Amino acid sequence: MKKIKALFLLSMLSMSMLMIVGCSKTEAEKPAETTETEKVEGVGDLTKENPIQVNKEEGTVTFLAQVNGKYFYEPTRHAAVFADGSNGEKAVFRGFVNHEDLYNGLIEIGAKAGENMTLDNKETTNVQGDAFDVSVNWTGAEKAVTIDEAIKDSNGTPIDIRFGGNLKTAMDKKTGCLICLDSCPVGITSNASYTYGSVEKTKTVEFMGNKDILPEDGTYVAVTMKLKK
Template sequence: SIFAMVLSVVGVVTLGVTTTQAAKSVTKGLTTEQPLKYNKSTKEIGILTKVNGTYFTQATRHVIVNVAGSNGEKSLLKTDATPQAFYQALKKVGAQAGNNLAKDSAAGTKVKGNKLAVYFVINGKRVRAEKAVQVNHKDVANLDFRFGGNLAMNKKMKTGCVLCFDSCPVGIASGAKYGFQYGEHFTGKENVLPKDGSNMVVVFKVKS
């Protein structure tokens, strides 16, 4: 019947939209083999990570580090995504790197570059990273994450650093609230984050 034909066409159209949305979503379909996705239109990047519960109680300066890097076990979140892939994805979505920090920069120098909103996807909902971490055991309103750049230094040091809490000349992105050499004062909130060893997607959105 005509009614059945209309229904089938509507079904195909609806399915098409859903499939396209799923393909464009940076949080869907991530695996250890494909741990990173980006979307130019939304200026978002999704990275699959694994929670390291050590840093619910022990302090660190590392938020996300590649598992193969020398700091792979020193971060709140571990990932199979490489710093180079993250850097390239940021460039592809139109982010501008600060590249203002070096290893001999004065202590307290703050990272520059495009601002990045960082979200942890917990139970299917985006939670601002700041809601899930503490600094010196206290809540922090805004870590002011930036696209620092630092690709050459990152490759040279082989630390695997993707995202750091404080301003860093090695991490691809880091927080500008705290200056260079602020130190290891960051912990994850056990009552907010998934349990140790759990997979969790982190979304970066480039802010204009």
């Protein structure tokens, strides 16, 4: 009986302590200004009701998203996915704009889609199309961070986001993919640095959100895609 009690105390205390230690550690690691911003359901003028802004003069499309802390610890092949898409919970950023609106926004700023990815050539083809500088900002952040700072590539290769297009396939598949981290025949934009399957099949790369840079799980962020000239 004493042994059982000791086991009980040991397991309960250790689990609780570890969770509490984990909680305090994640809090301590974050910049002070981010802890108060998590409850704000938007960033600047971006809200769930108005989740996208298109600026033709600057050549930018900015959309509202939310940090998914799961991918600080587990690998993913998605940078941003529309929350209501079938892959909505599989990305570092849960987007609040749908794939069709993002596509139209990118067209509006004059971006040209590559349209070279198909379900048949996906494993041998790198996505083409206009390139973007992608940055992430949030209320209270000192400055916007680049996608290379926000998402860790295990090989250290720069992330090269291209406008793949793929609207028809995206509408058919309804995955909600906005920014994929390897060349994708479904995602509106994706990373030309790797072919499809690099994350899941050949495992040549792992992508994870950078918990040392990004705010904590649930924080609303603005993802800006600026057309490279």
